[in-house]
Amino acid sequence: MVTNPSIDTHPLSAEVGQEPLLAVDNLHVEFTTRQGVVRAVNGVSYTVHAGESLAVLGESGSGKSVTAQAIMGILDMPPARIPKGEIRFRGTDMLKLSDQARSQIRGQRIAMVFQDALSALNPVFTVGWQIGEMFRVHRGMSKRDAQKKAIELMERVRIPAARQRVNDYPHQFSGGMRQRIMIAMSIALDPEVLIADEPTTALDVTVQAQIMELLAELQRESNMGLILITHDLGVVADVADKIAVMYAGRIVEGAPVHDVYKNPAHPYSKGLLDSIPRVDQKGQELYAIKGLPPNLLDMPSGCAFHPRCPYRRDNCVTDVPPLYEISGTRGSACHYYREVLDGTLG
Amino acid sequence: MAPSGDRILEVRDLVKHFPLTQGIVLKRQIGAIKAVDGVSFDLHRGETLGVVGESGCGKSTLAKLLMALERPTSGEVKINGVDMAKAHGGELKRMRRNIQMVMQDPYTSLNPRMTVGDIVGEPFEIHSEVAPKGDRRRKVQELLEVVGLNPEHINRYPHQFSGGQRQRIGIARGLALQPEIIICDEPVSALDVSIQAQVMNLLERLQNEFNLAYIFIAHDLSVVRHISDRVAVMYLGKIVELGKDDAIYERPSHPYTQALLSAVPVPDPEGRETRERIILQGDPPSPADPPSGCRFRTRCWKAQDVCAEHEPLLEVRTGGHLSACHFAEVHDVIGA
């Protein structure tokens, strides 16, 4: 049990002997707005290894997407700024690379699938043209070859009658099919890391199940590292190897998925799990985390969760909890994580 | 609980077809979108009926028909035994008052230029008999208090509230006319997980306090299970299975219900490798051109010739509840 307030290293990066593909290290992102500085990401660290699935779980506004956008280099700077932190791909800090070197990695070796497939696709080009563009631009292929590749990819993401549909426009596809097309584009260049930001949030459960199965299969085939951003505790339990729970721009708990669901080590993750309606609770009041998510312009002092925390003690209001290392693979940003784990706090 | 003799809402063979037209000047009808296509059910006083089904299956259209926001193509909606289509004047007004709605999106369903007081009190403009003018402010403040908002915030605007608080404003407005029935169309889907439980608890508390009957439309099946006494599963404009919550969740007999339940991710990683999952192929067919016979047959792994020829009726089958499948068979997919 080491507590080390000065280094915010994530315990998930402690796996020995294997270098992570991607390591986000103490990342800070802020936005300058008219109301003031929004500290959207405040020291986030996580790692993904080949073949591994990391789920990033958190409420809206907790900084999940901004972290992903920082990795992809698609933040508008300004208003965004990265005052601190590193984003290492195979050991190299991408934030220090030249634009050209960086663009060799982003979009090619690290790719991203966005939540809203309809607005991410261009309505005036056929899907085949848009998938093919990856090959024309990055691989210098001819139009014909790129088109052939596009059909192959559409088949790989299981779009029925791909050959007939390659010249259709995005609006001619259903939401689930458009998400498949987005996935096809993202895996076109065989990325090593795939970031999926709420890839199924807008979709029905039956379609969600299709897409999640597809992602899992693609991951198995190519041993990609997968970062799955979601607010759905069910999706996390289904696919993730490990999980990073975010709150107010920080990781409050990071651990193998089984550990968190069995026995959460942070009051916020515990609250989320407790508020899932369970069959044996029918007719009873649901557990509800009280209060509202924090205002990032006016962050609570000390532990950002303290205004909502049932376990709060005096020092929580003043001392920012570091990410305490519980074991080699597990950490919690709660001063009282031991008591939370033992169930002796209340 | 579903007290039997106490039917507050009776829906019979309700149909809504939206015409599909072609041509700009001379519009020709070339078909119809069969959004709701023969739906029947009862709702009892104080009961919650959950409605689940994929996007586009007709849930919101059903809600609008019940609210008389859309005119049915055919069929009947009776409130307290009176047919809505045959009611006029004061009677119709009273009927409309008795059934209110809470919408999905707390961000767009409230007029941003109106104060909370005006939004919650707006129904009194049409139904002034419920609250005489001088009494309205007090009534609105009472309503705000009932849903857990600060009555002093009556002059604030929607943007000054969080999503969960805005949903409370919508609920307060739904309660204003003291209805017996509230239709909740995805009331918590737009909210954060930590806020969903707060709003669910509020809805349950209000139900007990005012003996409200709810029609609760949602795509989150665990939320529906928590709040519902009975559940209706819709597919392409029809109810395919209807029964008490444990019947639907533990003894589903319609293949679509089974697929739907098995697709829901379970928030527990234990046993995820061995969990049964029925992955449906393809998308639902267009409601403009539903398959003959059983509408689910194009995606059903059990389909036989008879499924294309004869439409399976929604009737009590094996399992003891209503199911619209020729080959209904109880199969517990979630192992609850």
Ligand SMILES: Nc1ncnc2c1ncn2[C@@H]1O[C@H](COP(=O)(O)OP(=O)(O)OP(=O)(O)O)[C@@H](O)[C@H]1O
């Ligand atoms: N005014 C309208 N004109 C034409 N078609 C309509 C109209 N309203 C709804 N529809 C169609 O009727 C069908 C049912 O729509 P409805 O909104 O009831 O679905 P839903 O079950 O509420 O879906 P969701 O889960 O996405 O809210 C859909 O195919 C829809 O496109």
Ligand SMILES: Nc1ncnc2c1ncn2[C@@H]1O[C@H](COP(=O)(O)OP(=O)(O)O)[C@@H](O)[C@H]1O
């Ligand atoms: N361009 C921007 N300007 C100002 N604030 C922003 C901008 N983009 C994101 N934010 C803020 O950063 C915080 C984190 O956002 P985000 O990462 O998108 O959350 P989520 O966890 O829901 O993905 C939010 O409070 C959001 O409002």
Ligand code: SF4
């Ligand atoms: S540090 Fe204190 S306030 Fe924060 S989660 Fe732990 S007990 Fe609660």
Ligand code: SF4
């Ligand atoms: S009636 Fe036939 S096609 Fe329809 S659900 Fe039953 S088995 Fe499947």
Ligand SMILES: [Mg+2]
């Ligand atoms: Mg986001």
Ligand SMILES: [Mg+2]
């Ligand atoms: Mg709807």
